[in-house]
Amino acid sequence: MTLNIAISTAATIPHGLILFGRDERQRPHSSRFAAGERAEAERAAGLMGMHVIEISDDTQHSLAAGLPKGRLFGSGKAFVPFVKAEVFDRLVAAAGLPDVAVPIRASGKAASAPPA
Numbered sequence: 001m002t003l004n005i006a007i008s009t010a011a012t013i014p015h016g017l018i019l020f021g022r023d024e025r026q027r028p029h030s031s032r033f034a035a036g037e038r039a040e041a042e043r044a045a046g047l048m049g050m051h052v053i054e055i056s057d058d059t060q061h062s063l064a065a066g067l068p069k070g071r072l073f074g075s076g077k078a079f080v081p082f083v084k085a086e087v088f089d090r091l092v093a094a095a096g097l098p099d100v101a102v103p104i105r106a107s108g109k110a111a112s113a114p115p116a
Contacts, residue, residue, distance in 0.1 A: 017041050018064055019080050020091045021050030028088030029080040031070030041070070044078035053095050063087075063094055 019041060020030035032055070033041040045052045055064050066087060071079040083091075 016055050016064070018053040018055060018060065018067060018091065019045050019048075019050045019070060019078065020053070020083075020088065020095075021045075021048065021080075022088075028083050028085055030067055030083045030088060030091055031078070031080045032064040032067045033070050033072070033078075037072060040072045040076075041078065043076055044072060044080075047076050048078065048080070050080065051095055051097065053091065059094055063090060 016035045017033045017038060018030060019033065020028070022028055029050070042052055044050075053060060053063075055061060067083065068081050070081075073079070
């Protein structure tokens with residue numbers, strides 16, 4: 001007799017963090033980070049105007065399992081790729097947010113006074 005053991009993908013994702021947010025063009029981004037990267041990932045989220053979810057329950061494990069692993073850079077920012085709108089909407093709901101505002105960023109040079 002053989003014993004069949006099914007391991008869910010969610011169970012293979014360790015505790016950690018999910019970063020998510022929209023860019024200046026309203027495109028959704030998200031990725032997961034390991035628990036050991038917590039401080040750097042939270043710093044990156046702050047610099048990039050993103051939100052953080054701590055992976056702590058089955059729903060969040062399931063969401064994290066479908067996300068790409070993020071990468072942290074020496075600049076303090078992170079690689080957080082695009083995700084589908086449906087995935088992003090589930091992240092917003094899991095975080096208990098009504099909607100995720102677009103980060104406020106300067107988009108170009110400051111306007112100068114018109115020539116006199």
